[in-house]
Amino acid sequence: MSKQIKLIWDFKGPNAEKTAEHHTIHLNDYLNTNSLDLKITGIEKLDDFQFIAFMVVEEVDMKSVRDRLKPHRGKVYIG
Numbered sequence: 001m002s003k004q005i006k007l008i009w010d011f012k013g014p015n016a017e018k019t020a021e022h023h024t025i026h027l028n029d030y031l032n033t034n035s036l037d038l039k040i041t042g043i044e045k046l047d048d049f050q051f052i053a054f055m056v057v058e059e060v061d062m063k064s065v066r067d068r069l070k071p072h073r074g075k076v077y078i079g
Contacts, residue, residue, distance in 0.1 A: 003059040004038065004079065007071035012050050017043070020051040027055045030069065036061060040079070 011019045020043040027041045040056035056077045057065050066074070 004056050004077040005059055005062045005074050006077035007055050007057060007062070007066065007069070007074045009053045010050070010072045011053065014049060016049055016051040017045070020053040023053040027053060027069075030065075031055065036065075040077075 009020070009023055011017075011023070024041050024043055028039075031039055031041065037058060038056050042054055044052050044054065046052060055065075055069075055071075056079070062074070
């Protein structure tokens with residue numbers, strides 16, 4: 001099994017949750033349009049004013065997705 005990478009976009013402020021939710025819609029559209037194998041996206045609450053949107057990709061797809069979507073950071077995903 002290849003390594004999976006969690007690409008992360010950070011959102012801060014009073015509208016962070018809604019912004020992260022909206023960003024996830026675009027991430028799902030990207031996954032469907034580009035026929036990537038994994039379909040893992042979501043949001044996570046870090047605190048009341050900080051949320052993240054994320055997408056999990058296979059390591060072999062990470063560089064092309066990273067270069068096109070410009071995530072703020074990434075880390076190895078352990079599902």
